[in-house]
Amino acid sequence: MVVLFILIPFVLLLVLNLPFKFLNARIAFWLSVVLFSTQALFVLINSLFAWSNYPAVLGQFLIFKLWLDPLAFIMLFTIAIVVLVSLLVARSTITTEKRSFNFINLLLVALTGMNATVLVADIFSLYVFVEITAVAVFVLMAIEKNKFAIEGTFKYLVLSMFASVFILTSIAFFILACGDLSFSEIHNAFLANSNIILLNFAIGLFLCGLFIKCGVVPFHGWVPDAYSEAQSAVSVLLAGIVTKITGIYVLMRLFSSVFVLKGSFHNLIMLIGVISIVFAALAAFRQDNIKRMLSYSSISQVGYIVLAIGCGTPLAILGAILHFFNHAIFKSLLFVNAAALEKKFGSTDMSIITGLGSQLPVTSVTSLVGLLSTAGIPPLSGFWSKLIIIIALFNAQQFTYGWIALLASVLTLAYFLFMERNIFLIKTETAPEGSDGVPFGIKFCEILLAAITIGVGLGFPFILNSQILQLKGLLY
Amino acid sequence: MAIDLILLSALLLSAIWTVMTIRLVHSVVGLALTSAILAAIIYRLDSPLAAVFELSVCSGLISVIFITTVSFTQRISKERFIVRRKERLLRFLYLPFIVIIAGLLLVRYLRIPQFSLPLSAQVTDVRLVLWNMRHLDLLGQAIIIIAGVFGVVVFFKEPNK
Numbered sequence: 174m175v176v177l178f179i180l181i182p183f184v185l186l187l188v189l190n191l192p193f194k195f196l197n198a199r200i201a202f203w204l205s206v207v208l209f210s211t212q213a214l215f216v217l218i219n220s221l222f223a224w225s226n227y228p229a230v231l232g233q234f235l236i237f238k239l240w241l242d243p244l245a246f247i248m249l250f251t252i253a254i255v256v257l258v259s260l261l262v263a264r265s266t267i268t269t270e271k272r273s274f275n276f277i278n279l280l281l282v283a284l285t286g287m288n289a290t291v292l293v294a295d296i297f298s299l300y301v302f303v304e305i306t307a308v309a310v311f312v313l314m315a316i317e318k319n320k321f322a323i324e325g326t327f328k329y330l331v332l333s334m335f336a337s338v339f340i341l342t343s344i345a346f347f348i349l350a351c352g353d354l355s356f357s358e359i360h361n362a363f364l365a366n367s368n369i370i371l372l373n374f375a376i377g378l379f380l381c382g383l384f385i386k387c388g389v390v391p392f393h394g395w396v397p398d399a400y401s402e403a404q405s406a407v408s409v410l411l412a413g414i415v416t417k418i419t420g421i422y423v424l425m426r427l428f429s430s431v432f433v434l435k436g437s438f439h440n441l442i443m444l445i446g447v448i449s450i451v452f453a454a455l456a457a458f459r460q461d462n463i464k465r466m467l468s469y470s471s472i473s474q475v476g477y478i479v480l481a482i483g484c485g486t487p488l489a490i491l492g493a494i495l496h497f498f499n500h501a502i503f504k505s506l507l508f509v510n511a512a513a514l515e516k517k518f519g520s521t522d523m524s525i526i527t528g529l530g531s532q533l534p535v536t537s538v539t540s541l542v543g544l545l546s547t548a549g550i551p552p553l554s555g556f557w558s559k560l561i562i563i564i565a566l567f568n569a570q571q572f573t574y575g576w577i578a579l580l581a582s583v584l585t586l587a588y589f590l591f592m593e594r595n596i597f598l599i600k601t602e603t604a605p606e607g608s609d610g611v612p613f614g615i616k617f618c619e620i621l622l623a624a625i626t627i628g629v630g631l632g633f634p635f636i637l638n639s640q641i642l643q644l645k646g647l648l649y
Numbered sequence: 650m651a652i653d654l655i656l657l658s659a660l661l662l663s664a665i666w667t668v669m670t671i672r673l674v675h676s677v678v679g680l681a682l683t684s685a686i687l688a689a690i691i692y693r694l695d696s697p698l699a700a701v702f703e704l705s706v707c708s709g710l711i712s713v714i715f716i717t718t719v720s721f722t723q724r725i726s727k728e729r730f731i732v733r734r735k736e737r738l739l740r741f742l743y744l745p746f747i748v749i750i751a752g753l754l755l756v757r758y759l760r761i762p763q764f765s766l767p768l769s770a771q772v773t774d775v776r777l778v779l780w781n782m783r784h785l786d787l788l789g790q791a792i793i794i795i796a797g798v799f800g801v802v803v804f805f806k807e808p809n810k
Contacts, residue, residue, distance in 0.1 A: 352767030
């Protein structure tokens with residue numbers, strides 16, 4: 174039944190494009206809301222047995238070999254939540270019927286690609302579905318067709334092509350070394366220690382490609398333009414989930430359970446992680462535009478996940494998975510807040526909207542939740558994941574990286590408090606009174622994501638027992 | 650050996666022309682030609698199936714999609730064409746030199762070790778590969794073509810802002 178996560182969005186995409194007049198943007202929106210909500214709810218019924226078994230008749234047709242484990246459940250849940258939020262934001266920010274319909278179609282393509290990326294058990298299929306997601310996102314980014322969005326898309330496209338060349342070349346080396354591209358065969362080749370030079374060369378190339386896809390420093394050139402110039406709903410999608418699935422998840426999956434790495438690769442990944450944390454946090458200080466500041470903040474937070482993956486201990490990988498989920502939620506929340514400001518004031522430039530944010534009480538409160546969680550303030554969700562990552566670094570005797578990660582949280586808090594003060598806390602005499610003018614869909618997303626951020630933080634002991642410890646199959 | 654050198658040189662020239670030409674249609678033709686020469690090289694490397702796919706998909710299908718897309722665009726004026734051609738030539742003037750220097754350096758210094766494909770990867774029956782081993786990738790191909798179609802619709806069928 175696992176394959177239904179791939180087939181249902183694909184079939185819905187085909188159905189929506191049948192030549193019937195009643196299949197308009199409104200119908201497409203509601204069908205998509207049902208699909209995304211269903212995916213989130215079904216994934217919560219976290220039973221591997223239920224998803225891995227199905228009637229024999231179906232088995233004759235559904236012959237795809239897929240990989241399902243607790244990590245995949247967390248990814249599928251995160252994808253469903255962020256894609257749903259992106260859809261709701263698009264409903265409020267894309268005004269034309271035709272463009273809205275095209276947005277939903279491309280969102281379904283991206284969902285199919287991301288679900289398949291999470292579930293495949295073969296490195297070439299992984300590449301195919303990462304590219305499918307990327308193609309859908311290229312088009313989504315330029316959907317408004319303004320000059321800056323197209324420029325951002327072009328940068329992402331060109332760098333993504335370089336990433337593809339690296340990844341494809343490394344796949345050619347993997348088939349030379351292993352004779353097969355399934356995860357299990359590649360893992361066995363590492364354990365057998367055969368063709369190890371070729372395998373290490375392949376890993377190096379794959380890593381270069383993944384660093385570009387993750388948007389970590391120094392491969393981050395495309396991220397600020399792509400995140401800040403895209404349409405608000407696309408920014409949520411990109412920052413919330415796309416770069417995480419096509420970059421971070423692939424890194425996490427391959428480097429924690431498929432490849433068997435040497436110490437030098439661990440050190441390289443940690444170094445890239447820590448450079449990203451510090452460089453992007455410092456760069457965020459210099460930004461006048463909220464979306465650009467959030468973009469640099471994203472690079473910095475992704476640095477924490479990369480640092481934890483590089484550390485490689487079970488506790489560090491656990492921290493990476495948790496921070497992946499938490500960051501997807503609170504970064505989506507902050508981009509939804511930016512969408513609310515853009516909708517109300519037509520700009521996300523801090524010099525223009527200084528002091529005006531106080532007119533938006535829901536946005537003001539939820540943005541405070543998002544930024545405090547990003548900075549790792551207790552008891553919000555970001556605190557737990559950062560705490561686990563830092564403890565894991567100290568346990569692994571990586572004291573320098575641990576201290577840098579800890580101190581960089583202070584930087585995060587500083588630039589976000591600066592943003593919060595400028596937009597929401599300063600009272601200006603010119604601020605007009607009146608209704609906040611933020612559409613219900615955006616407010617709903619703000620409250621939903623803030624509730625998840627607070628809920629995960631407060632209920633962490635329960636979630637640790639019921640969900641996260643199930644990951645031990647991956648971790649030990 | 651002589652044929653290989655001729656094919657590789659033709660491949661380079663065709664690829665450089667594809668990048669440097671200003672007309673989109675010429676670029677598409679250049680790409681199709683590059684793919685066709687690449688198919689011949691792949692064939693000479695004892696991979697006839699890969700050569701057939703390269704020829705039919707990259708040289709054929711992709712060119713048709715590109716030509717269709719180009720047909721949605723507007724022709725630029727003659728004056729603008731002259732300016733753009735000059736700009737483009739200046740921008741890519743260094744490209745042939747870089748390619749030649751890189752090629753000479755690679756020939757001089759790079760020693761690629763010989764590897765043979767493991768037996769488990771040497772499958773000759775294309776039906777087996779496509780329908781039994783890589784069916785998920787076929788589904789992926791279908792989805793990526795659909796994504797491309799939406800791309801054409803968004804970029805060329807919707808009015809510009």
